[in-house]
Amino acid sequence: MIGIAAPQTILWFQGGWVFWTLSLIMLGMGLTLPIDEFVVALKTPQNVIIGAAAQFAIMPLLGLTIANGLQLPTPYLLGLVLVSTCPGGTASNLVCLLCGANVSLSVLMTTATTLLSVFMTPFLLKVLVGQVVPINAAALMLSTSQIVLLPLAVGIFMQRFVPKLVKAIEVFLPFSSVLGVSAICSSIVAMNRDMLLKSGPKLLLAVLLLHFFGFLLGYLFGRTIGFSEKDSRTVSIEVGMQNSGLGAVLAQLHFANPLTSVPSAISATTHSILGSTLSAFWRLTDRRKQRLAEERENRSGVPTSA
Structure with missing residues (x-):
């Protein structure tokens, strides 16, 4: 709301501020990441492979179907398909943390889809809309390492070698993460305020449908193939949240029409709002289940199994 109503108050939050905020959030994730869970995730690479395949199958097909179904003008059609072929966004890792999903699997899926996007994004665009968009593979991998892998590694290192320091600051991490994400989302809204207000209901509906069904089909896909609840939530979030920043940059660099x-x-903006809403829903659901389990335990006097 701040980004729409008072954009000047948050427009300063750009560039390095966004980069370092995301890096610090990822550092915080590394400080609290269950090491054993990460090791288990590495031992089951098939889950990462299946999740990455879902990312590059569900979203591009959704993007093309929705764009054609709503008969979007060509620039908007190209833009919607472009963003749908991008890898998972780094913010998905934080949303997974907040909603009790598998953070380790999320990080591995984000990394895998980012690296694969060097080849998959141009290939899918060529197949779906006949456009080839070259990607600077070295720059893409470098930014991924700087924002995701390096801060996580530092956090895990600190968790292992300075546990007392980690224990002292971990109480502040959830609030600071929420604050950081709120600032980033507000700045994105502020920077694109005029476009958001002028784009029209049809395009807004198209983007909303893309991410809504991305979250939904990602979750249903995970449950259908036998993933656990945590892993299914992870696939849902990874599929539903795209690296929209990459899509915007590629569009500006490789398509003549600014639209x-x-x-x-x-x-x-859309996937951040939907992802945060979905995270809140799952957290409320988990709390309700826990409360009901505790009530049953109190009534029966027998501990309820997890």
Whole structure:
């Protein structure tokens, strides 16, 4: 709301502020990441492979189907398909943390889809809309390492070698993470305020449908193939949340019409709102289940099994 109503108050939060905020959030995740869970995730690479396949199958097909179904103008069609072929966004890792999903699997899926996007994004665009968009593979991998892998590694290192320091600061991490994400989302809205207000209901509906069904089909896919609840939530979030920033940059660099970048700008806000809402819903669901289990335990006097 701040980004729409008073954009000047948050417009300063750009560039390095966003980069370092995301890096610090990932550092905080590394400080609290269950090491054993991460090791288990590495021992089951099939889950990462299946999740990455879902990312590059569900979203691109959704993007093309929705764009054609709503008969979007060509620039918006190209932009929607472009953002749908991008890898999972780094913010998905934080949403997984907040909603009790498998953070380790999320990090591995984000990394895998980011690296695969060097080849998959141009290939899918060529197949779906006949456009080839080259990607700077080295720059993409470097940014992924800087924002995701390096802070996580530092956090895990600190968790292992300075546990007392980690224990002292971990109480502040959930609040600071929420605050950081709120600032990032507000700045994205503020920077794209005019485009958001002028884009029209049809494009807004298209982006909303893309991410809504991305979350839904990602979750249903995970449950259908036998993933656990935590892993299914992870696939849902990874599929539903895209690296919209990458989509916006590619659109600006490789498409002449500036309107092609508008779907990515709207996507950045939309998937953040939907992802946060879904996270809150799952957290409330978990608390309700826990409360009911405790009530049953109190009535029966027998501990309820997890």
